[in-house]
Amino acid sequence: MSKGLRNVRDYLEELERTKGDRDPQVREGLEAYVELWKKAMEKGVVKAEDAVDDALGKLEKAGGLYKATEG
Numbered sequence: 001m002s003k004g005l006r007n008v009r010d011y012l013e014e015l016e017r018t019k020g021d022r023d024p025q026v027r028e029g030l031e032a033y034v035e036l037w038k039k040a041m042e043k044g045v046v047k048a049e050d051a052v053d054d055a056l057g058k059l060e061k062a063g064g065l066y067k068a069t070e071g
Helices: 008-021 024-042 052-061
Strands: none
Touching (some): 008 024, 008 052
16 A cells, blocks of 8 residues: 555554654654544544545644544
8 A cells, every 4th residue: 555545544553653663752742643633533523444645634624633623
């Protein structure tokens, strides 16, 4: 699967796998980022099966990742 076609689930799993190789501050930021993506999935803004590019478009329409997870 090309990087442009990978889905949200694979993207988040890759971030989770590689966060241990990072500085503590970067790791903390990645954990917060992944949690925001998971919350966006819980709210139905994006789906785990969505291609990352498609999910980013949905998040943009919702006002961004942080805005999509509010409320």
